[in-house]
Amino acid sequence: MTGSATPPRYERSDHLVGLVAEVERLASLVRTADPADRRRLATGRRDAAIRASLVLDGAPATALPDLRTAEELLAARLVDGAEATTQRPAARVGGWLDTLRVLDDPDDEVVRALEVVGVARALAADDLADALVTDLTAALRDLHGRLTRGLVDAARVGAARTSEQAVHDGSVGRMLYATTAPAAVPGEVARLGGWLAAAGSREHTLIVSGIVHLDLLRIQPFDAANGRLARAAARLLLRARGLDPDGVVAPEPFLAVDPLGYHQEVASTLRRRDLTIWLERWGEAVSDGLRAAARDLALSSGTVPERAARFVADRDDPAFTLADYRAQAPALPEVARGDLGALLDAGRVRRRPGSRGLRFEVVGD
Numbered sequence: 243m244t245g246s247a248t249p250p251r252y253e254r255s256d257h258l259v260g261l262v263a264e265v266e267r268l269a270s271l272v273r274t275a276d277p278a279d280r281r282r283l284a285t286g287r288r289d290a291a292i293r294a295s296l297v298l299d300g301a302p303a304t305a306l307p308d309l310r311t312a313e314e315l316l317a318a319r320l321v322d323g324a325e326a327t328t329q330r331p332a333a334r335v336g337g338w339l340d341t342l343r344v345l346d347d348p349d350d351e352v353v354r355a356l357e358v359v360g361v362a363r364a365l366a367a368d369d370l371a372d373a374l375v376t377d378l379t380a381a382l383r384d385l386h387g388r389l390t391r392g393l394v395d396a397a398r399v400g401a402a403r404t405s406e407q408a409v410h411d412g413s414v415g416r417m418l419y420a421t422t423a424p425a426a427v428p429g430e431v432a433r434l435g436g437w438l439a440a441a442g443s444r445e446h447t448l449i450v451s452g453i454v455h456l457d458l459l460r461i462q463p464f465d466a467a468n469g470r471l472a473r474a475a476a477r478l479l480l481r482a483r484g485l486d487p488d489g490v491v492a493p494e495p496f497l498a499v500d501p502l503g504y505h506q507e508v509a510s511t512l513r514r515r516d517l518t519i520w521l522e523r524w525g526e527a528v529s530d531g532l533r534a535a536a537r538d539l540a541l542s543s544g545t546v547p548e549r550a551a552r553f554v555a556d557r558d559d560p561a562f563t564l565a566d567y568r569a570q571a572p573a574l575p576e577v578a579r580g581d582l583g584a585l586l587d588a589g590r591v592r593r594r595p596g597s598r599g600l601r602f603e604v605v606g607d
Contacts (some may be wrong), residue, residue, distance in 0.1 A: 243437060243457055250437075250453050252517040257599040260579070261525030265448050268532035269485050275539040280488035283538055287492045292361045294494035296354075298501050299469045300412045305354055309362050312355035321352055321392065356392045360467070363388040364474035365489065371482035374454075374475060375443075378435030379428075382463060385474060389467045398465055402427045407462050409505060419509040421462040430461045447483040451476040452524035456517060459508050473497075480528065490535040493527035500595050507596060519598065526593050537589055544588045549573070550581040554590050560604040561594070567602075 243250045252258070272280065289308045297303050307315065364385055373381040383400030390399055407421045422430050434457050442450045458472035473494060480486040497504050504523075511520040536542045549571040556570075568578045582602065585591040594601035 243434060243453065250517055251515060252449075252521055255518055255522065255598075258518060258522050258525060260599070261522065261529055262446055262448055264529050264583070265485065265525065265532055268529065268536055271541050272490060272532060272535050272539065273487075275541060277488070279539055280490055280535075283535060284489040286538075287490065287535070288362060288365060291365060291492040291494045292358055294492075294498035295361050295470045295473050296357055297498045298473070298494065298504060299467075300501075301354065301357065305350065307355060307358060309358055312358040315351065315355045316359065319352060321356070353393070360389040360391060360393065361470055361474070363391070364470065365477065367474070367478060368481065368489075371478045374478055375438055375482055378438055379431050382431065382458075382471065382475065385478075386464050386467065386471055389470055389474065390464075394466055401464070402431075403462060403465050405465070407465075409459075409462075409508070411502060411505070418505050419460075419512050421460060427461060427463055430457075431463050434458075434461070447480060447485040448525055448528060449521060450483065451479040451485075451528075452521045453517065454479055455524060456508060456511060456520055460512060476524075485528075486532075490539075491528055491531035492534070493524070493531045496527040496530040496595065497523075503596050519596070522598055523596055526595060526599070530593070533587060533589075536587070542587045542589075546584040546588050546590065547581050550585050551590075554585065554604050557604055560606070562602055562604070564600050564602075 275283075292309060293303060293306050296306055367385055367388055370381045370385055373384075387399045402424075404424050406424065409418045409421065410416060411418055434454065438450065438454065442453070445453075455472050455476035458468065458475060462468040464471065477486070477489070477491070477493070480491060481489055485491075507520055507523055511517055533542070550567075553567060553571045564578060564582065567582065568575070571578070571581070573581065582591065585602075586593070589605060591602045591604055593599065594603060
């Protein structure tokens with residue numbers, strides 16, 4: 243909610259309103275698929291979602307195993323998260339480094355495997371979807387435990403953060419934004435839970451999930467894994483409120499196209515105290531996940547207007563804007579947006595994150 247007593251403020255921009263309609267249309271289309279096919283797709287898209295979520299937390303993509311490899315590695319090394327957390331004395335009250343469990347100095351390979359398995363557990367936490375709305379504090383504690391099993395000392399799993407924390411640009415170390423003061427964390431989480439159960443119940447699911455996602459990034463409730471916690475909670479809300487009942491939507495890969503831009507947008511939103519552009523970025527990510535699901539389920543027709551197909555085929559530069567399209571394929575604004583929607587549905591183009599629906603890129607063959 244971008245402030246201790248400030249209700250969420252955003253503008254119902256044309257782009258955001260269009261995204262709400264877009265995700266409703268795509269979600270309805272996906273729901274026409276066979277439930278068994280949707281469940282298989284959710285499993286199939288899991289590795290990409292896990293990888294992208296960890297990349298957004300600063301993990302190197304090339305060092306991340308897929309889920310099966312991670313599970314096999316942990317089994318071979320006889321590493322079990324539930325038992326491992328008991329082998330270290332209670333953590334000092336401090337930050338992230340004090341909270342991390344150290345089990346015989348595990349190498350990076352083991353840590354990455356534990357992180358991958360943890361995100362997989364969070365994405366499969368269907369039983370917590372409704373609890374996020376009815377008891378946010380308890381649900382987040384449970385979700386944090388699943389994310390950090392084997393990584394965080396048992397004494398700190400699900401415990402409110404007690405140290406100052408800030409989010410930095412990992413490449414240069416520049417601080418992007420400060421997070422909620424430790425003493426205020428429990429109250430801020432409770433306030434968010436109250437909004438979610440009351441005023442939030444009257445908002446569209448896309449808006450609610452985006453607000454909760456942002457607020458958890460701002461609050462940083464725990465010592466570790468707050469980014470992946472925020473994204474997992476947002477996805478569970480999409481499920482709890484019926485927009486993605488099968489978990490086929492994977493917004494993380496779209497967000498991970500520009501990890502620094504994702505974090506910079508959080509910082510900009512907190513400075514502006516206006517969630518509009520953040521909600522547009524989140525809406526684009528959810529829409530992208532639904533579109534990919536529709537294509538994978540063979541539900542998209544792939545049909546695009548001839549003028550749109552010709553425009554894409556004739557371009558030398560893959561990057562273009564809505565204005566470029568209208569200049570070369572004259573059409574009214576709503577017609578041009580419809581053409582671009584058809585290109586998006588067919589997977590011929592993709593949006594540039596954070597461009598407010600104005601910049602696109604041709605997808606290579």
